[in-house]
Amino acid sequence: MNADSRTRLNQKPEWTALAKHREELGEVRLRELFAADPGRGAGYTLQVGDLHVDYSKHLVTDETLRLLRELAAAADVFELRDAMFRGEKINTTEDRAVLHTALRASRDAVIEVDGENVVPGVHAVLDKMAGFADRVRSGEWTGHTGKRIRTVVNIGIGGSDLGPAMAYEALRAFTDRELTVRFVSNVDGADLHEAVRDLDPAETLFIIASKTFTTIETITNATSARNWLLTELKADQDAVAKHFVALSTNSEKVSDFGIDTANMFEFWDWVGGRYSYDSAIGLSLMIAIGPDRFREMLDGFRLVDEHFRTAPAESNVPLLLGLLGIWYGNFHDAQSHAVLPYSHYLSKFTAYLQQLDMESNGKSVGRDGEPVQWQTGPVVWGTPGTNGQHAYYQLIHQGTKLIPADFIGFAEPVADLLPGLVGQHDLLMANFFAQTQALAFGKTPDEVRAEGAAEELVPHKTFQGNHPTTTILARELTPSVLGQLIALYEHKVFVQGAVWNIDSFDQWGVELGKVLAKRVEPALTEGAEVPGLDESTKALVAKYRELRGR
Ligand SMILES: O=P(O)(O)OC[C@H]1O[C@](O)(CO)[C@@H](O)[C@@H]1O
Numbered sequence: 177m178n179a180d181s182r183t184r185l186n187q188k189p190e191w192t193a194l195a196k197h198r199e200e201l202g203e204v205r206l207r208e209l210f211a212a213d214p215g216r217g218a219g220y221t222l223q224v225g226d227l228h229v230d231y232s233k234h235l236v237t238d239e240t241l242r243l244l245r246e247l248a249a250a251a252d253v254f255e256l257r258d259a260m261f262r263g264e265k266i267n268t269t270e271d272r273a274v275l276h277t278a279l280r281a282s283r284d285a286v287i288e289v290d291g292e293n294v295v296p297g298v299h300a301v302l303d304k305m306a307g308f309a310d311r312v313r314s315g316e317w318t319g320h321t322g323k324r325i326r327t328v329v330n331i332g333i334g335g336s337d338l339g340p341a342m343a344y345e346a347l348r349a350f351t352d353r354e355l356t357v358r359f360v361s362n363v364d365g366a367d368l369h370e371a372v373r374d375l376d377p378a379e380t381l382f383i384i385a386s387k388t389f390t391t392i393e394t395i396t397n398a399t400s401a402r403n404w405l406l407t408e409l410k411a412d413q414d415a416v417a418k419h420f421v422a423l424s425t426n427s428e429k430v431s432d433f434g435i436d437t438a439n440m441f442e443f444w445d446w447v448g449g450r451y452s453y454d455s456a457i458g459l460s461l462m463i464a465i466g467p468d469r470f471r472e473m474l475d476g477f478r479l480v481d482e483h484f485r486t487a488p489a490e491s492n493v494p495l496l497l498g499l500l501g502i503w504y505g506n507f508h509d510a511q512s513h514a515v516l517p518y519s520h521y522l523s524k525f526t527a528y529l530q531q532l533d534m535e536s537n538g539k540s541v542g543r544d545g546e547p548v549q550w551q552t553g554p555v556v557w558g559t560p561g562t563n564g565q566h567a568y569y570q571l572i573h574q575g576t577k578l579i580p581a582d583f584i585g586f587a588e589p590v591a592d593l594l595p596g597l598v599g600q601h602d603l604l605m606a607n608f609f610a611q612t613q614a615l616a617f618g619k620t621p622d623e624v625r626a627e628g629a630a631e632e633l634v635p636h637k638t639f640q641g642n643h644p645t646t647t648i649l650a651r652e653l654t655p656s657v658l659g660q661l662i663a664l665y666e667h668k669v670f671v672q673g674a675v676w677n678i679d680s681f682d683q684w685g686v687e688l689g690k691v692l693a694k695r696v697e698p699a700l701t702e703g704a705e706v707p708g709l710d711e712s713t714k715a716l717v718a719k720y721r722e723l724r725g726r
Contacts, residue, residue, distance in 0.1 A: 185247075185548075185550060185675070185676070185677060186549055186550050188247075188250050189250075190243065190246045190247040190250040191247060193243050193246070194244065194507055197239060197240060197243055198507045198508070201235070203642075204235055204237075205641075205642060206233060206616045206617060206641060206642050207641065209235075210232075210617075216232045217230075217232050222493050224479075224480060224483045224493040224664065225480060225483070225657075225660045226650045226654075226656070226657050226660060227493070227648055227649075227660055227664065228650065229496075229497075229646065229647070230646065230647040230649070233615070233645045233646075233647070234500055234503075234580075234645075234646070235503075235508070235642065236500070240503065241496075241499070244500075244503060245490070245499065247499070248495060248498075248671065249489070251674060251675045251677065252674070253495070253674040254489075256670075256674045257485065257667075257670065258485075260274050260670070261277055261485055262287075263289045263294070263446070266681070267448075267679060267682060268679055269543075269682045272445055272446055273289045274446060274448065274451075275287060275294065275446040275447065276447055276451035276455075276666065277481045278298055278446070279298055279443075279447065279452075279455050279477075280454055280474040280475070280477040280478040280481065280659070280663075283295065289444075289446055294444065294446070298455075301441055301442055301443065301455070301456055302471075302474075304441060305441055305456060305459050305462050305467070305470075306467035308421070308439075308441075308463075309459070309463045309466065309470075310467065312325050312328070312355070312463050313352055313463060313466060317381075318418070319377075319381070319418050319419055320378065320409060320411055320414070320415035320418045320419060321378040323376070323378045324379065325355070325380070325381045326354070326355060326376070326380075327355070327356050327357070327379060328356070328358070328380075328381045328460050329357075329358045329360060329371055329372065329375075329380060329381070329383070329401065330357060330360070330385055330460040331360045331361075331368075331382060331383065331384050331385065331394055331397045331398050331401060332361060332383075332386055332394055332423075332457070333386075333394055334391075334450065334531060335387070335448065335450040335452050335531060336385035336394065336423070336449060336452070337359055337385070338453075338524070338528045338531050339450075339453020339458065339528060340357075340359070340458055340460045340461045341359040341361075341528075342453075342522075342525055342527065343453060343458065343473070343658060344357050344359070344461055345521060345522070345523055345524045346519075346522055346524075346525065346658050347464070347465050347521070347653075347655055347658060348521060349521070349591030349653075350465045350466075350469050350655060351464040355463065357460045357461075357463065357464050360397055361393065361397075362393070363392065363393040363396055368401060368404075372404055377405045377408040377409050378409060380419060381419055381420075381421070382402075382420045383420075383423060383459055383460050384420060384421070384422045384423070384424075384433070384435065385460075386422075386423070386424055387447075387452065387457075388424070388425070388426055388429075389422070389425075389426040389430055389433070390429060392690070392694070395433070398420075398433065402416060402434070405419055413434060416434045417435070417436045417439065420433075420434070420435050420439070421435065421440065421459070422439065422440045423440070423441045423443070423455075423456040423457050424442070424443075424456075425443055425444060425445055427440060427442070441456035441459055443455040443456045449683075450532050450536065451532075453662075454473070454477055454659070454662075465655065470655070472654070472655040472656045472659075473655035473656060473658055474659060475656055475659065476654075476655065476656035476657060476658065476660040476663070477659035477660070477663040479659075479660055480493075480494070480659075480660045480667065481663055481667075484667040493664060494663075494666075494667030494670070495667075495671050497646065497664070497668040497671075498667075498668045498669070498671025498672045498675070499671065500644075501513060501554065501668070502672060502675055502676075504578065504580045504644065505554055506550055506551055508578055509578070510554065510577075510578045510580055511555060511577070512554050512555040512557060512577070513555070513557075513580055513581070513582075514556075514572065514579050514580070514581035515558040515581070516558045516560070516561050516582065516583050516611075517558075517560050517584040518560065518562070518583065518584065518586075518605065518607070518608040519560060519585065519590075520560055521590060522560055522584065523559070523560050525560075526556065526557065526558040528662075530556050532665060533553055533554070533556045533665070534553055534556055535683050535686070536553070536669045536673060536681065537552050537669060537672055537673050537680055538552070538685060539552055539553070539676075539678040539685070540552065541678070542676075542678060543678060543679050544677070548676060548677065548678065550676065552672075552676045552678055553672065558581070561583075561604070561607060561608060562604065562607045565607065565611065569611070572615065572643060573614065573615065573618075573639055574639065574640070578644075580643075580644045581615070581643070581645045581646075582645070583608055583646070583647045583648070584648045584649075584661070585604075585605055585608040585649055586605075586649070586650055586652055586653050587649065587650070587651045587652070588601070590652060590653050612645045612647055614639060615641065615643035615645055616641055616642070617641045618638070618639030619637070619638060619639040619641070620638065621634050621638050624637045624638050648664075695709075696713070696717065699717050700717060700721065703726065
């Protein structure tokens, strides 16, 4: 691969061809595209596993898609993909392999890092997790006083929180209702306080999830949780072993904290935090849904991995979704991307994707260390429909910004919901379909007039339409379907990072704030002089101390 040639992405003929094509298409109208091709609705669809993906409501033609695929080829996307699956160290700034795909590889697969097959280790940890999860679920694992565990509290942040928290919500219908899981991430003590205040410590298990085991928020919360537990139980340090387990790559720090390393579930530096909830980081989820369902979820991931690895470019769904994002971000100046799940169970899905996408592709320096000269990752945002419809959809429909959106919905409601529900799922999904229709085709002034609107209101009631959306539809939100969805987005993010020639697997941008926080803290607590503190922050710190009466 030639890193230099990728750096000059916007000087490549494939890029220029796309820019020219964009000019020629001008303000292409979805109404026209559908009028010109009545088969578009059924034709612009792909299937991957259980996911039916409709991309007909995009501002693209066959030619656009062909040119986008050529750009991907010119950027060596598939070469980089193959290098990732082979275990090469494509996270160059950290000199690490990127092998979240190995976390869901089948037992007999062989994937080597530095000459060692990592798959047996992955399955050994999965088996250990399964054994532990079964013991907690059955009540065989008891706390210090002999009581069974009723609540699991996962303490972690970023990738050590968002993934399991999202998936626990998503798969609530599959959870053991006798056992609940709570998630604590914020260093604001209120988070831990609210999570434990009504719990019986004797029935509580803390899972301390931290890849590095040095993250200040997590270690602080874990220390406070240990204090709470020992105080409430009036127990000594021995009680820790029955109420604390760790998920980490750092056995030394785990042991320093007082957790028995026999109760540590390991993962590896080739798993990025935001790509880790299908590793040991998913232990809380496994306890909640059981090992079999967890494995079904891994099967879902693997299905999409295989698709991404082997499907031709024309039918490769992660490639398509990645390229559509590039079309809008780089050739239409779109700044953001909305993800709008029409499932209450996916209430944390977009928050999870924010880290996956924005921590991966929020970069402005290429893999060669040169500043990139094109837009990279979008702002990802969204909440479940239909709540968003009554909040910010106004701006998507009639505002001045182009906001491509993914609509995710399901034909069946997940679980046996309340018997008295009055056809709510069809109503939910009617909104789902209606919104993408309204966004795409809008309402013309003539249509508004035909409804008898007063002339002065016609411009206000007109919908320009032409807002692009992808629709992802599956039968039901099962563990496997969740795995498929997450792998789809993981690989979409990969495609975009590969085209933009950035390292999607490092996160140097979070470091500065961490270092400065450490430096500022003594100024808050002790009024210490912090060298290099700017005048604005100095004044704010002084105000803070005054307000705290210090
Ligand atoms: O699992 P750890 O090491 O505590 O890190 C938590 C999170 O912090 C980050 O390193 C930076 O915010 C994320 O990438 C990671 O998911």
